[in-house]
C-alpha cells in the first residue's frame with residue numbers, strides 16, 4: 617500500500633499510509649476504536665476505495681476484477697454474512713470447491729474438527745451461537761487456497777480457548793509462508809502472532825487520550841510505516857458504515873444435528 621488516503625467528507629481517516637507485507641510476515645494493526653483499522657482493511661480487500669494511493673498484491677494492482685488477487689486473498693473482515701439456506705458443512709464445501717479443490721471433504725472435515733463445529737455441521741448459520749458463527753467465518757478462510765490472510769478482529773466473540781486456538785493457527789499460517797494483516801484489540805493474539813505491529817493513532821483527539829502519530833513497531837529491521845489522521849473535524853454521517861447483512865440471521869430453532877453430507 618502506497619500513499620493511501622481515505623476521507624469521509626471532511627474527516628480524513630488515513631493519509632500518506634504506506635505498508636509493505638512480505639510472505640511469512642504477520643502485521644497487526646492496533647489502535648483505539650475509530651482509529652481507521654477497518655477502513656484500512658476494507659481498502660486492502662477492495663471493499664472500499666481509497667481517495668488516493670495504490671495497492672498492489674504480488675505486483676498486480678488491486679481492482680475489483682483482479683481475479684488473481686482474489687484467488688490468493690482469504691478475508692474475514694465484515695459483519696458475518698452467510699447464505700441462510702446452506703448448512704455449515706455445505707458452506708465450507710461450496711467455498712472449497714469454488715476455489716478449485718476437487719476433493720474438499722478431508723480438508724473441510726479437518727477444519728470443522730479444528731473449530732469444533734462437527735456437532736453443528738448440519739445446522740444453518742442463523743442457528744449458530746455468535747461465537748460459533750465467528751468460528752465458521754474463520755473456517756471459510758482456512759478451507760481455501762491462500763497466500764494472504766486479511767482479518768478484522770478475528771478474535772471477536774471467541775472464548776478464551778478459541779483465542780488460544782486462533783493464535784496457534786495464525787502462527788502456523790505465518791510459519792507456512794503466508795502474509796497476514798490483521799486488526800486486533802487482543803494483546804495476547806497480537807503478541808502471539810505479529811512479527812510487526814502498526815499502531816494507528818488519532819492526531820489531536822479531544823477526549824484527552826494521548827495523541828500519537830504513526831507507528832509502533834515490533835520486530836527487527838522493519839521499514840517504517842506511517843499513518844496520519846486528523847479527526848478534529850465535524851462528524852460526517854453521509855455514508856452508512858458497514859451495512860448489516862440482509863440475510864443469514866435466522867431465528868434459532870430450525871436446527872438439525874445431522875450432517876448434510878452422507
Ligand SMILES: Nc1ncnc2c1ncn2[C@@H]1O[C@H](COP(=O)(O)OP(=O)(O)OP(=O)(O)O)[C@@H](O)[C@H]1O
Pocket residue numbers: 624629647648649650651652653654655656852853854855856857858
Ligand atoms: N462510511 C463511512 N462514513 C463515514 N465515516 C466512516 C465510514 N466508515 C468509517 N468511518 C469513520 O472512520 C473512522 C475509522 O473507522 P474504522 O471502522 O476504520 O475504525 P477502527 O479502527 O476499525 O475502529 P474499531 O476498533 O472500533 O473497530 C471512524 O471515525 C468511523 O466513524
